[in-house]
Amino acid sequence: MNVLIVEDERSLSHEMEIYLTRQNYNCDVAFNGKSAAEKIHLNNYDFVLLDLGLPDMDGLDLLREARKKGSEATFIILTARGEVEDKITGLDLGADDYIPKPFSLAELQSRMQAILRRKHGLKTNIMSIQDFEIDIQNRTVICKGNSINLTKKEFDLLHYLALHKNRVLTRMQLTEHIWGDVLEDDYESNYIDVHVKNLRKKLSAQAPIEWFETVRGVGYRVNA
Amino acid sequence: MAIKNLFTGKPMTLQAKFTIYNTVSKALIILVFVAILPVIVEKIAYDHIDRRLTARGEKVLRIIQRGGIDDIVLEQDCSFESYSILKEEFVAIYPILKPSTKKPNIEIKNESWSIEGERLEHRIFRRQFTYDNQLYELNIGEGISNIEELKSTIQRFSLWIMLGIISISIFLDLGFVRLLLKPLNKIISSKLKPVPSPASFDFTSIPSSTFEFHKLDQRINEMMHKLKDAFQIEKEFITNVSHELQTPISIVQNRIENIIVEGNAPDDVVIRLTDSQRTLNRMSRIIKALLLMSKIENDQYIKTDVVKINELLEEVLEEVDDRLNQKNIRLYKNFYDDVELKPCNKALLFTLFSNLLNNAIKYNKQNGSITITTHQVNNKFTIEIRDTGIGIDQGEQVAIFDRFKRLNKNEAEGYGLGLPIVKTIAAFHNIDIDVTSDPEVGSVFTLSIN
Secondary structure, eight states: OEEEEEOSOHHHHHHHHHHHHHTTOEEEEESSHHHHHHHHHHSOOSEEEEESBOSSSBHHHHHHHHHHTTOOOEEEEEESSOOHHHHHHHHHTTOSEEEESSOOHHHHHHHHHHHHHHHHOOSOOEEEETTEEEETTTTEEEETTEEEOOOHHHHHHHHHHHHTTTSOEEHHHHHHHHHTTOOOSOOOHHHHHHHHHHHHHHHHTTSOOTTEEEETTTEEEEOO | OOOBOTTTOSBOOHHHHHHHHHHHHHHHHHHHHHHHHHHHHHHHHHHHHHHHHHHHHHHHHHHHHHHOGGGTOOSTTSOEEEEOTTSSEEEEEEEESSOOSSSOSEEEEEEEEEETTEEEEEEEEEEEEEETTEEEEEEEEEEOHHHHHHHHHHHHHHHHHHHHHHHHHHHHHHHHHHHHHHHHHHHHHHHSSOOSSGGGOOOOOOOOSSHHHHHHHHHHHHHHHHHHHHHHHHHHHHHHHHHHHHHHHHHHHHHHHHHHHHTOSOHHHHHHHHHHHHHHHHHHHHHHHHHHHHHHHTTOSOOOEEEEHHHHHHHHHHHHHHHHHHTTOEEEEEEOOOOEEEEEOHHHHHHHHHHHHHHHHHTBOTTOEEEEEEEEETTEEEEEEEEOBSOOOGGGGGGTTSTTOOSOTTOSSOOSOHHHHHHHHHHHTTEEEEEEEETTTEEEEEEEEO
């Protein structure tokens, strides 16, 4: 997968590049709109991660221009501007997703995966962790032929952990994914623990789940 | 006291007031004129008659002086009477024995005069004179029955003519007022209509040759320009603040994430990094919350959605369902009525109810309950969210909607922006919000939609 990171903040593009490269994406970086436009024109990217506040042009204009020239890349808008119209305009112009900064890199990756699944209909709609099968399409978990009744949040939690298997996900990352952009007056990581507790209870009733690990003081990890 | 429309009680338009004023004032003028017209006509008519009679009297006296009274007094009793054929005019001279002390020498008055057995109203000129030591009384009369006729004819005619003239004048006035007020009406319809934000204000100037309207239009435009600029400056400020604060947070956040993922850091460092991540996240959320409120107050959110309150509540409840279960909180839904809110911003309303319900859960007791009641009373739709939580002290109830007031001092974290956000969103949708609470019993948040 080829990814172009369009971001003038070098430290930020650097971190994104490190993370995505680890996840086996081929990353290219552009620090301004002009070089981004050239790169999009010359290369075939699967993803363009687009910051809106570029030094030489508005990211939305870049998107408009790229679409006009026939680019079929998946555009994800990453912005800290927080303007209400940006999201609407961006999606109207054909961006596939809009993620306000700051976001966690795990969340970015899961959004990219979701778009791939939606756009290209990934063949593997079922993720397996030992005896458990997570059916992403139908949002069910099956163990030895038995369907396990999970709540929406419990399913999201398991799916997210499985998607980032073998990596610890902090409570904050999990909260961000489960609760999204809902602005609460505070976030209680305790809720995640309760969800995990309930989820484990339901899963362990079917089969052993030693793969579902608690990383003390940090969060949770699915080892597979 | 302001004149208001009798039927609707609403203030009237300037044009309607002008019309009423014009009609009433002109009608009054007609009435007064038509009422005093007969008096004037009568006065003029009598004036004419009196002058005529006086002249005739003088003439008779001159004839007597010149030719002697014998020329005209032919009768035995030394009197003389002469009538015109229709008995409208007459001259009569009678000798009298002694002068009347009461009567003046010359008098003119109306009298009923009997001529050949027929009594007719006459204007009489009466004068006494002496000739050959004999005292005579001269009476010259003129019929006045035609004056009454004249009076009513003139009154009738003038009434019709006046009505005609006034109708034309009202018609012309209306046209003129309409023309005159056209720029004002245009200013009202295009400049004073509600706009979602100053940016969508129509700055096209409205041409008018009337100084006041020209000035009014100019000033409104200037004011709106200032307002638009102020909004724009604030909007840019919000965007910049957002960018300048969230970008560094983003960098550190992602760097920490990478360090954790790389797995080279010792466990205790990872734990501390995770804590730092939480702290950063808290900061980011505070910024987001503050910016959200600023953006709402800056009118950056559009209201184009149509939302049924009960449906929205169900959606929010689905989202908090897990939390309810975790605390084993029973939920009572008394959805008696529903209302369609339009136009509104669904995402913001979702946040509003989500914050209220999350609070109701967060501050509730284990195994407590939440009761949501929606009902319509008269023209008011109310949504009541009642919890069995720790409640709010009387003294703190006024402050709960203020920014950065943390109620539960024992909470390690939390920055108390949930309710200020609720209030801001409510105000944006013209929803009133009220709270009543008993410590250790629970709180009731009531939203009223007018």
